Amino acid sequence: MTSKLTVGILHPGSMGAAVAACARPNAERVLWCPKGRSTATVARAEEVGLEPVGGLNELLDQADIVLSLCPPAAAEELARTVAEHRFAGVFVEANAINPERTKRIAALLDGSARAVVDGAVIGSPPIGGKGTRLYLSGPLAAVSLLEELFADSPVKTPVLGSDVGQASALKLSYSSYQKASRVLAAIAFGAARAHGVDAALLDVASKREGSYLVETGYIAKTAARAWRWGPEMDEAADMLSADGLPDELLRAAAQTLARWESSKDLAGLTPDEALDRLAER
Incomplete structure (x- = not known):
């Protein structure tokens, strides 16, 4: 990356918080929104050094890349909220959802987001010496940003191709x-x-x-x-x-x-x- 980018993580669970933390060395900032989240989530985010912001709109206004890691049932509604905000950066749909849903999310964000990248997290949370893989598919320029973001980290980023849906x-x-x-x-x-x-x-x-x-x-x-x-x-x-x-x-x-x-x-x-x-x- 020619300059460090700001990353936002949506609803960080144990996996999401650990993955987002691995982006910190190559990112300008790694943001998250504690509003409405559990005390366990707040403690987890603090432990790995994520930076809290006041609300989702603030996160979306400041982030160049947004990582969505949430329960499958919430994936589309969360993406719809991001689309309604007219988020203009790179949206990484990294939830365990089927390819058709991933394509619907890409369509929701079409016209506002710079790109939608399909991501698949496979492995244990990258903490305590463990590593994981974030498989990627989608527009190659945006995929390259993710490769650079996690370079030399416990999160490896194999690229599957340019089609949204392959990683899912x-x-x-x-x-x-x-x-x-x-x-x-x-x-x-x-x-x-x-x-x-x-x-x-x-x-x-x-x-x-x-x-x-x-x-x-x-x-x-x-x-x-x-x-x-x-x-x-x-x-x-x-x-x-x-x-x-x-x-x-x-x-x-x-x-x-x-x-x-x-x-x-x-x-x-x-x-x-x-x-x-x-x-x-």
């Missing part, structure tokens, strides 16, 4: 396997536990390299993340349906995850407690 498709293609597999593992272990053969199932699974069935600790993590993963499975199912592919498996995964809605972010949940909640009707 990659995100949901990956999520549909990874997260549905975790749901299937939990169901399998729950069935085995109900019949007193869970130890035998672990023994069988341990003989197969890389089986999710041996990672019983992840059952509780899946339950705690179900409030986010369920909507992702619905987004992935919508993508499959639009492509003429069967969507029933992912719809079922979303319905299964919905049984864990009351387990949102319960860090102390045990696998047995998670399975008990899964079996509740």
Whole structure:
């Protein structure tokens, strides 16, 4: 970049705050809006050094690049608000939504935003030595700004192409396997536990390299993340349906995850407690 740019992050959760923080060395400022956000979000943003502003309009007026990382259901409404403000910079749609929704968001911002870039965050939050990948697709000049913004940071920025929708498709293609597999593992272990053969199932699974069935600790993590993963499975199912592919498996995964809605972010949940909640009707 010939000069440092100001970045705004919309609704930073654990991933969004960590990704935005990785832009700080190459950015002039990294802004966020604490109005209406939870105390946990405020603490998270302060911890990684994001700069608070008084309101969303102030953020949009000052930012050259805006990163949108929010729950899938809120993505279009948030983009509509940004479009109504006539935001003139680069808008990065980095939510776990299907390609058609990403294209609708690009159309919403057409005529005001400099460009819309499709982004897919895959990996753990880039903190504590961990790295993540922000896959990018869209207008190449705008994509290049993102590559420079995260250069030499824990956020790697592979470029998929110039078409908005490619990054979204990659995100949901990956999520549909990874997260549905975790749901299937939990169901399998729950069935085995109900019949007193869970130890035998672990023994069988341990003989197969890389089986999710041996990672019983992840059952509780899946339950705690179900409030986010369920909507992702619905987004992935919508993508499959639009492509003429069967969507029933992912719809079922979303319905299964919905049984864990009351387990949102319960860090102390045990696998047995998670399975008990899964079996509740």
